[in-house]
Amino acid sequence: MANDREVLREIWDGKLPICFQLDQEEIMDIQQPDPFYVMVPRLSYFPLVIDKMKRHFLRFISQENADNEMWLDYNGQPLKWHYPIGFLYDLFCGNDPQLPWNLTVHFTKFPEHILLHCSNKDIVEAHFMSTVKEADVLKHRGQVMSTMQKKDHNQLWLGLQNDKFDQFWAINRRLMESHGDNEGFKHIPIRIYSDDGICRQRLISPRNSDGSRKIIQQLISELYPDKPDVKLRTHGILLPADTPLQWLSEHMSYPDNFLHICLC
Amino acid sequence: MSSFGISPEEFVYAARDFVDLSDKYRDSWTLHQNDNEILQTYIRKEEFISHRDENDKVFLYRAEYVIFFNLSYGVPSFSFNVWDCSGKLLTLEEVRQISLIKTTKENFYSVVSQQEHPVLYKPYFIVHPCRTATILQEFKSKSRNIILTFLGLIIPLVQLNLPLEFAR
Secondary structure, three states, X not given: OOOOHHHHHHHHHOEEEEEEEEOHHHOOOOOOOOOEEEEEEOOOOHHHHOHHHHHHHHOOOOHHHXXXXXXXXXXXXXXXXXXXXXXXXXXXXXXXXXXOEEEEEEOOOOOOOOOOOOOXXXXXXXXXXXXHHHHHHHHHOOHHHHHOOHHHHHHHHHHHHOOOHHHHHHHHHHHOOOOOOOOOOOOOOEEEEOOOOOEOOOOOOOEOOOOOEOEHHXXXXXXXXXXXXXXXXXXXXXXXXXXXXXXXXXXXXOOOOOEEEEEO | XXXXXXXXXXXXXXXXXXXXXXXXXXXXXXXXEEOOEEEEEEEEEEEEEEEEOOOOOEEEEEEEXXXXXXXXXXXXXXXXXXXXXXXXXXXXXXXXXXXXXXXXXXXXXXXXXXXXXXXXXXXXXXXXXXXXXXXXXXXXXXXXXXXXXXXXXXXXXXXXXXXXXXXX
16 A cells, blocks of 8 residues: 655655747747746646647747647757656656756657657547556456546546646556455556667566565566666655565556656 | 456567467568567557548558556557648547547547557557456457457547458
8 A cells, every 4th residue: 555645745846947949940020939937846737737738839920830739858859748748757857967957849840650649638648547447457357447447547537637646646646456365466557768768568466575664776687687786766866775566556556556666 | 457467478478479360461560579578568459540531532541559558457558649641640529530439528528538559659649558457358258369358349540441351
C-alpha cells in the first residue's frame, strides 16, 4: 500500500517553470510576441496545460496555420506529449538543470515520424487510461481495472486533469494495493529510458529469487551487469541504491501507474 | 483477467514458423531479429492496397504491417501504418474509412490507436492487446500457429491480403 502520504503529496505538488517562445520563422507580425511563462505540474501532460499559451501566440502566426496541430521542441528535439512533463524535463535537462525550461512552439512542419498526433484531450485521456490498464496487467493481471466502474476510471482522469490529489488518490490507492499472500505486485510497471529516449520492454519482479525485497542496486546489476555505476533519476531525484522497488512503485509512479526513469 | 500468455521464446518460434509458411505460399512476410535482444523480434510485411470510395473512385495506398511481442500482456500485437501516394501518413480516421469493417468511430477508436511502437520506437497504429489474450485462450489448443490464429482475428480490421491456403 502507498502509505507514505507525505511523499505522495510532495511528488504530486512538483512543478516546473516553463518559458515558451514562438519559433522565429513563424512570426508573421511586425511586433515580436512576448515569451509566455507558466508553472506546470510535473505529473501532467503538455496538451493539458497549453491552452492559454496557444491563444497567446495565435495572433502572431499566419492565419492559414492557425488550425494546425501545435507542437513543442527543446533544443531542436521534438517533445513527445504522451510522456509526463516532469519525465521529459529529467530526460533532457536532468544532468544539466535549466530553469525556467525554454521551449519553442511550432504550428508548422509537424514531425509525424516522431510525434503522435493529438487533436484533442480525448486522445490524451485514451492514452492515459490504456497505460494505467497496462500497468494493472503487470501488477494484478488486470484485475483491479476490470472490476472498477466507468465512473472510477473517469475520476482517475479528472483527478489528474484538474490537479485534484484527493480525488485521484481515492481511486488510485486501489491500484496500489498488493493482492495474494506474498506482499507486492506481480511485476513492477517500470520504464527505464537511455538518454536517446529509448526504453526497452522488461519484466521486473519486486522480489529476488530468494524472496527478499529487490532494491535499486540489485535492479541495476540485473539490467546492466557490466555498468555497476549507472544512476537512475525520476522526479528530479537520483534514486538511493537501497530503495526497494515495491515502495518505489507505490509512491513514485506517475499517475499512469508507471515508473518513468532516466538512466544516467 | 487473462491467464493466457505466451513467452518471448514461443513468440519467436511461432514467428519463424509463420514466415516459413508465408514463403511457402509466396506471401512476403519477413522475420527481423536482434541477436542481443529476443524482445526485438518482429515480422513485417509491406504491400499496396486500393480503396474504392462511394463515387467509385479508386485510391492507392502503401501499407506496412508489423507483428511484435507485447511483453506486458504476453501476446502477439499487430501494428501498422498506411501512406497515400504522396507519402503522407494516413490519420486514424482515414484508416477507419478504408477499413473493411464498417464500424462507428467509437468502436474503431476503442480498438486501434496511434502509439509509440514498443519495438520500433516510432508512431504506429496499434491494435489494443487487452482482448487478444482472452480470445487467443480459446484457440490456443487448436492453433496450428498462434500468430496465424491471431492474424485471423485482425484481418477484417485492416485490408490485409492473405492467401487462403495459409489458414489450413
